[in-house]
Amino acid sequence: MNEKLIAISAASDDDYEFSYQVKKAAEGELIQKTFGWDEAFQRDFHKKEWTEKQPSIIKVDDNPIGTVALTENDGQIEIGQFFIQPEYQNRGIGTIFLHRALQKADEVQAIIKLAFLRGNRAESLYRRNGFQLVAQTETHCYMERRPRKTSQPDS
Numbered sequence: 001m002n003e004k005l006i007a008i009s010a011a012s013d014d015d016y017e018f019s020y021q022v023k024k025a026a027e028g029e030l031i032q033k034t035f036g037w038d039e040a041f042q043r044d045f046h047k048k049e050w051t052e053k054q055p056s057i058i059k060v061d062d063n064p065i066g067t068v069a070l071t072e073n074d075g076q077i078e079i080g081q082f083f084i085q086p087e088y089q090n091r092g093i094g095t096i097f098l099h100r101a102l103q104k105a106d107e108v109q110a111i112i113k114l115a116f117l118r119g120n121r122a123e124s125l126y127r128r129n130g131f132q133l134v135a136q137t138e139t140h141c142y143m144e145r146r147p148r149k150t151s152q153p154d155s
Helices: 013-035 039-052 093-107 123-128
Strands: 006-010 056-060 063-073 076-084 111-117 132-136 140-145
Touching: 006 093, 013 039, 013 056, 013 063, 013 076, 013 111, 056 093, 063 093, 076 093, 093 111, 093 123, 111 123, 123 140
Parallel strands: 076 111
Antiparallel strands: 006 056, 056 063, 063 076, 111 140, 132 140
């Protein structure tokens, strides 16, 4: 995948339903397996997430294909709502986005964290990129990656 075709843009109210549908397509089967799928509950949960932490829209060649929410505070970056439509998975898009986030974390020397449902195939992507499991529950895995030292330019 050509990295230049991948962009992240702020979501607008018009992206609300897309955001829900991409989550449902990318993670719905795993949610069903883990908790059972309750449409009303999932819609309420999505509305709460949207209100608290509206995600950005991942676009390829200006077409929306996924979502991600990056939250920065207290020397940490949290990745959440990281969903890519199934037909765009396994094309390197997640890797490109993740590399951008990791580069930013290294530049500001921030720990980068994420959580996901157990059984999510993306775990191998996170492990390949230096994330380590720090906790898990019956339903979720929590991973983080410590910042790498960046070389400082000579003054």
